Amino acid sequence: MRCECGHKNPPEARFCMACGQALGVILPEERRFVSVVFFDLVDSTRGFREGLASAYARLQEALEGAARAARCHGGFVHRFLGDGILVLFGAPRSKGLEPWRALEAALGMVQASPLPARAGVASGEVLWAPLGSGQAGEPTAVGSPVVLAERLSKLATPGEVLADATTLALAKGAQADFLGYREARGLGEVPVYRVRRVEIALDPEEEALLQEVRRALARPPARLNLVGPPGSGKSLLLEKFLVSPPFPTALLERMGPETPLRASLRQAVERTLGDPDALLAKAKLPAPLALAFRYSLGLEGRPPWPREDLEGAILEAWKRFLAGLGKPLLIVLKDHHTPDRTLERFLQEELPENVLLLVESRLPLFAPSLALKGSKAPPLLALQPALDALPPGERRALLAYGVLGEAPEALVKKLAGPFSKERLLREGLLAGESPLPEVREAALALVPEATAKAWHGEAARFHLEAQNLRQAAFHLARAGRGLEAAQILRSLAQAAWHQGHPEKALPLYQEALAIAPSSWQAFLTQEVQDAQASLGQGPEAEAGPRRQDPALRAFRQVQNPLDLLPLLPGLKPYPQEEAQARLLLAGALWRRFQPQRALEVLSPFHPALPPSLHLHRQSLRAGLLMDLGRYREAEALLAEGAEGDREAQVRFRVTRLRLLLETGRLPQALAEGEAHYGETPHPWLAAALLTAWTLRGRFREDLFQEALKHPDGRGLAALALAHHRWQKGLDPVPLLKEALREARRLANPYVHHLTLTSLALYLWPLAPKKAQALSQHLLYQTHRTGFAVHHEVARLLRAQLLLEGGEPVEHLLGFTPSVPFTQAWHAALSGEPPGRGLRGYGILGRWVQRLWAERGKVWTRRKR
Structure with a gap:
């Protein structure tokens, strides 16, 4: 990639190697999780007394050997500092398992040094950025892990490697002795550990997964796809498995558009099987297949064949080649997320009898697969390898997704420039329009606050133009524009409330309260209280909007329940009052001998209202259905009760007793009625139970006296006494007339009929x-x-x-x-x-x- 200064840099470079300016990124600096090794030669200056040239030669030999040992373990030799070396694991690119590799490298560097040496290892987040406006020509790691690693090296004796607690906590299996707390210049007292040995250890759950992998690959042919999100432990499990693989293994590192498959294949073949030409001669492939095989290894140019024919020839050549080996071969594809098309076809086809296949990926590429779940590493450490393997455009886009959360592709392109969303989806780093939780956590740590706010501001503008007010408010709040966000949230809350959904308004109000300036807190709190009051969840505010609403004022002043009908539309924002009005209106219509209209008024109540109102409606609706002869529907409503206050429970039980009596279940009515009356004595329940006992041939004076205390109960009590007189052979007509007078006084159609x-x-x-x-x-x-x-x-x-x-x-x-x-x-x-x-x-x-x-x-x- 060419920098603005004119210098041409390699594709993997994040900063210009000439001027240090950031390349192809939208971040001026990068936050990275690294493991730092500070290697230090002890008393190297004494050698200068014996001669400058010889001392320099010995120093050069020791430092170059240490640098080679560091690079063998994947470290980046960042600085030669006099007689010391600063090595980074995790910057400028991450390869995974940084804490283990740093500890192994430090031990190897110290043990192989021809001069007395020591090392310190520390891990954590650093800022990876050019200092001095890039005049040094390259970026620098700045952060406490760098300082701590240098201080630990100074505390070590010759031959020792000291490490911090963070590194050892991450590198499970590393063995170290706790030396106590030591004073580190500028850092105070820090816990210090002497490293003795480094190996990978698995927890019981991971050990069980390892055994599953071993069982799946116990004999050829076999295949297994190791699947999981970033940081789930796939690489750790794979490394542990490869410590003692069951068969000779060909390892292919991560590949993609930036890493040609031919180069990876050739490297794997040479490392595992030997010289490709000698192997090809032994395989005796037909000329076309031999040409395709050599091309797949980068030993020949592309044959002039159609793409499908070339892919088919390559697959056939490799199948014959692998089958011709005779002995079992385990092929391991490490960190394999965006497979080459030809290789992807190979994964789907039947394997030769002697081949085993183990593939690590974030999404399943084939079956069978073994899934690992959950991140077991810090988000930044877990995600770094995935971010470093992405092209710049996709990397920028993924960070934008992480900061913004769910976002339209058009918005992300506006912020990050061109990128392939399909690539991010195939790699398992996106799920639809949303990033993985690990991606979000890492992005929030990586992207500077000022940049993140700018992105949210641009996202808010984007959503405002599209009239997506909810999303616009979300981004405005995170852009630091709390007042604007609170204004939008309040307008959305008021709209939801006026449409009859206070429950949707409440979370919007709560969000507005959390970000609004102090001058808004008082009236927002009153509106929240009134929204809750509209759902029956508390008293209304003394000076809230409910007190000023004419619809509520008119509801409270109504004397005749029939006058509530024109008020119902205005009560829509107040579900509790609307429900109360509907109950009152339905009762009034029933008393006017209009059961069908009463039933129509009882439309479903808001689900968030108190249970008593729902139980009241349930009972009243069941009674109206019985009036209309729809007993099956009434039975379904009365099959099970619900929570409610005493009056609602009594209404429900009285209505159920009526159902039992009218459907010829007198014994059941008596049993349930007695149980309920014993639990909750009530005049209305007494009247219903008195009716049941009278039909049984027994008149209960105690129930009669109790029933007289209820307005509707008096009519039922008179009717029950009339039936009792009739049963005794006496004239019931005066009492029947009394019952009619009671029914007319309250307009009770049930007693009347x-x-x-x-x-x-x-x-x-x-x-x-x-x-x-x-x-x-x-x-x-x-x-x-x-x-x-x-x-x-x-x-x-x-x-x-x-x-x-x-x-x-x-x-x-x-x-x-x-x-x-x-x-x-x-x-x-x-x-x-x-x-x-x-x-x-x-x-x-x-x-x-x-x-x-x-x-x-x-x-x-x-x-x-």
């Missing part, structure tokens, strides 16, 4: 004409209002009376009964016996059967 039906049944044998008039009134009233079961009873009673007078009744029986009581009666009038359907209704069922018997009629439908 039950009382009229009871009166008609009582008058049936005594005064058929009055009974007929009542049945006609009930028929008209229930048909008009939609009370389905009472309408069925009215039709059946009317049909009964007409049938006794010899009149046709087919027009009255043309319906499907909804409960066992009307089913049995309908069956009898159709010429079938009443059956057992009336037994579950207690005395009411027995009365009807007795009345039929007393009339002495054969009640069958008249034949035409």
Whole structure:
């Protein structure tokens, strides 16, 4: 890459080798995680007394040998400092396993030195940047690990390697002796460890994975894909496995567009199998395949064949070559994320019988695969190898993704320039539009705060232009523009609230509160409190927006619940008040004999409201469904209760008792009613339980007195007492009339219809004409209002009376009964016996059967 100063640099250079200026990056400096080795010769100046030339030669020999040992372990010899060497592992490029390699190099440098030597090793983050405006010509590592490594070397005795706690914590398996705390100039007291030996150790989970790898590759042919995110321990596991591989191994290091596959293959073949030409001669491949094989190793130019033909020839040549080896061969592809197309095809095809394949990658390339999860290293240390292997454009883009989080490709290109998103996806560094968590953590550590804020500011502008206000506020906050972000968040919160979603407004308000200036805190807090109050989660603010809303003011001033209907749209931002209004309105419509309209008003409540309101709606809806003859739906609502306050629980239990009574389950109603009343005594529950006991043939005075305390309970109590008098052979009419007066006073359709039906049944044998008039009134009233079961009873009673007078009744029986009581009666009038359907209704069922018997009629439908 050519610098602005004109100097041409190698592709891997991050800084100009002439002027030190950053190349192809958007960061003026890089933060890197490194392991530093400071190698130091002891008392080397004494040799100068014996002669300058000989002393220089010995010094040069010792330092060059130490530098070679460092490079053998992958270290970068950063500086020769008098009689010492500064070596970096992790800068300017990272190769992985830096702490282990640094410790191994330090031991090797000291032990092989012809002169007394010592070394210090320290790890941590440094700034990798040119000093003096680049006049030194190259970047410099600046940070505490560099200083600490030099101080540790000065504390060491000849032949010793001292290390810090960070390095040893990262290099699991390294053996060292704790020497205590020592004073390090400028750093205070630091813990010091003497390194004795370096090896790789695995934890129990990793050891189990290693055994899985060994089992999978126990005999050829076999293949395994080692998969995991950056820092998950893939490289560590692979290094441990390669310490004692089960078969001769050909190792191919990471390759991609920057590293030609031919060079990597040739290096692996020469290192593992020997001279390629000699191997090729022994393989005896046909001429075209031999040419393709030589081309794949970079020994020949490209044959003039179509691409597909060339790839096919290369694959066939390698298959025959590998099969011709005879002996088993393990092929290991290390850090292999963006495979060459030909190699990718090779991974998918069937292996020769003697070949085993182990591939390390971040995403699965083939099956079977062994997955490693979670990062076990500091984010920067884990991600450095991936970042260093990327071209500059992709590296810049990945850092931008890491800082911004989820971001459109167009925005990232605007910040980072051209890049291949497909490359980042294939390498497993992106998931859709979002970076991996490890990438995000590393990017936040790498990118300077000023640069990150500038990127967020540009992202905010991008999203504002696209009207993505939520994302714009996010980036404005991180760009340090808290007031602008808070303004947007507040407007979004208010919009969500006014649309009836205070629960969506609350997190927006909380974000706005976290970043807003102090002058905004008071009214934002009031709006938060009012949004919570709208969901029933606390009291409203004394001076909040709820106090000024005319819709709420009108709701609080309503005297007649029917006046709530036009107010419902204005109550949408206040789910609790809207729910209360709907409950009140539905109850008022029911009392006006409009059950269908009441049911329509009870639309679903906001899910975040208190449970009592939901339970209240559940009970009221079930009662309305029973009124309309939809018992199966009501049963589903009443199958299980929910949490709620005492009144809501009582309403639910009373409604369930009604369901049991109207569907002929009197014993169950009594059992449940007694259990609930014993747990929660309540006048309304007493009234419902009194009705059940009366149908059983027993009148409970204690329940009667308790029921009189409830406005609706008084009507039910009078009706129960009337049934009791009727059972005893006394005249129930005065009490039935009293029950009717109570039903009219509160406009209770349930008590009204039950009382009229009871009166008609009582008058049936005594005064058929009055009974007929009542049945006609009930028929008209229930048909008009939609009370389905009472309408069925009215039709059946009317049909009964007409049938006794010899009149046709087919027009009255043309319906499907909804409960066992009307089913049995309908069956009898159709010429079938009443059956057992009336037994579950207690005395009411027995009365009807007795009345039929007393009339002495054969009640069958008249034949035409």
